[in-house]
Every structure is written in structure tokens, then in C-alpha cells.
Amino acid sequence: MEKQVENGDVTQRYWAKQDFSQIPGTFSPSGKCRELLESSQCVLDLGCGARALSAGPGRNARTTVGVDINANALRHLATRDLNVFPVLAEASMLPFRAQTFDAVLIVALMTVVPRYSDVERIVCEVRRVLRPGGALYVGDFLFDPNSPTYRSRYRPEDPQTLYAADEAGRPLYLARHWTEEELFSLTQGMRKESFEVSTASSRSGNKLQGFEAIFRQP
Template sequence: MSALDNQLGYWNGPGAVKTFGHPLEPTWLDRIGRRARILDYGCGYGRLAGLLTGRGFVDVEGVDVAPNLISHAREMRPSTRFEVLDSPPRLRHDDQSIDAVFLFAVLTCVPTDDGQRDLVAELRRVLRPRGLLYLSDLCLQDDQRNRDRYQDFAAKYGTYGIFETGDGAVCRHHTKEWLHTLLTGFDTTATREVRVDTMNGHPVVATQLLATRT
């Protein structure tokens, strides 16, 4: 994964104090057994892992590139497994060994096409056949602030939707068509849109997809 797709300096520094709020859809969780092996990729400080264990899931693991975030997660939730990703997106897990993967607000932090393709391919590798991928991320927003910054940075990065934040991150919002292209090798079984706040406190619409590995 390239330095642009990793951005370790940001997530180990300014990004380590951000908070996130993409919600879970309870009815989607009903499709996952409480003893399923679950991976939260890009777990940050362990918020989502905490929500999952609070709903009765007993085998939840979180991974992230940033040691500072993992340290925070371990302090907050000592009974849950958290590991630092040394060579993202490569995971230490065996092929077809995971029942469900949660990928919440991660693709927005991986700006390049190749970085996103490699990540989704790695998640598909570790998922068992008919395993679930629950994705929550940000498609292109229609407010003026976002349209302006998409345009401002399109030439620099070669993709409309990539932009820089004021505190040093490079992020990306996607077309819905691109998200579905990324999920080649999956069957999308459910979609929804929900209002959330970004890590910098701006209201946006998040797109959530539930997909099954073919």
C-alpha cells in the first residue's frame, strides 16, 4: 500500500484523537451468528468492536495501521483483540477464515483506485464463501463545500472526489458506481443511506452496503 493510501503519520498523530459515528443496522447483524469470527478492518480506537461485543458477538478482532489508535483501543476494551497492521492491507489470517468483515469509513481514507482494489481483494481472500462484508463509507456529497473541494483537488490527484482536509489528511468520496465496481466477487444484498457527522464534525450522508462473498 502506498504512503498516500496508508497515511500513518496522520492516523498516528492528528487522526488519533478523531471520533467516528457511522451506525450499525441491527437487522443486518441478525444475519451473523453470535459466535461468528468477525474482523473490524480499520478499527481505530475500537468503537465498532465495542458495539459488536455489546450486542453479544464473542469473537471480534480489530486491526488498524496506527499504533496509537490500537493502544487506545486496547486500553478501552482490554477483553477484545486488537492488532497493528504492519504491511497493509495484508492480513495475517488464513484464506477463507473470517465469517464477517466490517469496513467502516476506511475507503474514504484510502484515496487511490489501486489501494482500494488491493484492500477489497484482501478482505475477499480472508472471507469464507458466503461470508459477509458490511461496508459503510461516503459517496459524493452534493453540498457546495464538498463540491468546491472536489473541484479544487481534482487536477492534483486525478480523481474527482479526492480532497485534502485542513489538518493534513487526504480523503476520498466515491461514486456509487465505483463502490459497486470494487465489490466484484460479492453479491450486494442490502443498501441504505444514513446521516452521520464526519471526523471533523460536518454532517454528511453515508452509504452502507451489505455484501456476500461469492
């Protein structure tokens, strides 16, 4: 079973088919995120699911777009009248012109993209569609080797990754907790505006370290 979830493609297929009602929102926008959204005219929410963080705090934005690979989640989002345009697409292949958005949100998405190269492609796409001076907001889980909850679950061959399992202990998909160094490497060339460590909750309710960061496009 573990061999079947070794790669990011299987993880992606899992989330594309997952019941959106079983996909919890694990991060809430901070004050800085709300300020960013309120000052943005065109917002992109990557991996929005059925929640669309940009719909609440970013409701004053002229245009808000939610992108996800889960078609059912997007259909539900469309029925909620949140003034969000749902788009079915992969974050690494965005169907938008260059320099379209003032702000891009990536919230609790990187953790379910376990391959560094895949996240690199996502960040490249984000930078392509961001306008000069635009902002990237990232909120996700931090790798914590001292976490009593996760240190025994990290894989010895790749200590930052772990299997997310069902109630019977069967692995469902591969998850990754990222380091500060990796995040700064991925966003090299962007200006770091803020970086804060916070407490986050996993989909199973476990508490662990998370981060919220804002980077600016040159």
C-alpha cells in the same frame, strides 16, 4: 504543502501517527449491521482505531479482531477490556489465513484510502479471509457533487478527492468520497445484500451523504 499530501502513502503515515483521541467515529452501526454481528462467530473490524465497532454489537461473537495501523489506538483498545484482539497491520496485507472470518467491517476507512488500486487490494484481502457465505459490511461517505459544503473543496483534477485541512487551512491528508458504481465494481463477484444511503458526519461535523452496504461472499 499540497504536493506533500498528494499520495496515499503520506495519508497512511498521517493516520498511523494521529492521536487516537482526535480520531472521531463518524458512523454508528445500523440495525442490519448489529444483526450481522450478532449472528457472526468470528468478526474482523478493519481500521478499528480505539473504538472497535465490533466490540459492542458483536460482543456475542466468539472471536473479534480489530486491525489498525495506529499502534497507540490499539494499545488503548487493549486496555478497555472489550474482548477484542488488537492487531497492528495494514488492511491490504492481513496476517490471517484464508477463510478465517464470518464478517468483516470496513467503516469510514475507504475515505482515507484515496487510491482506487489500494482499496482494490484491501477488498481482495477481505475476500481472501472471508469464509464462503461470509459478509462484508461497508459504511462510508458518498461522492456528492451537489453538496454545498464539499463541491468547492473537491479537486478539479480529481473531483472525488479533497484535502482535509487543519484549523489554519493547511492540508493534512487526502480524502476521497466514493461513488456507488465504484463500490459495486470493487465488490464484483460478491452478492449485494443491501445498500442504503444515509446521513453521515465528517470529523469536522459536516453533514453529507453516506452509505451502508452488505455484500456476501459466494
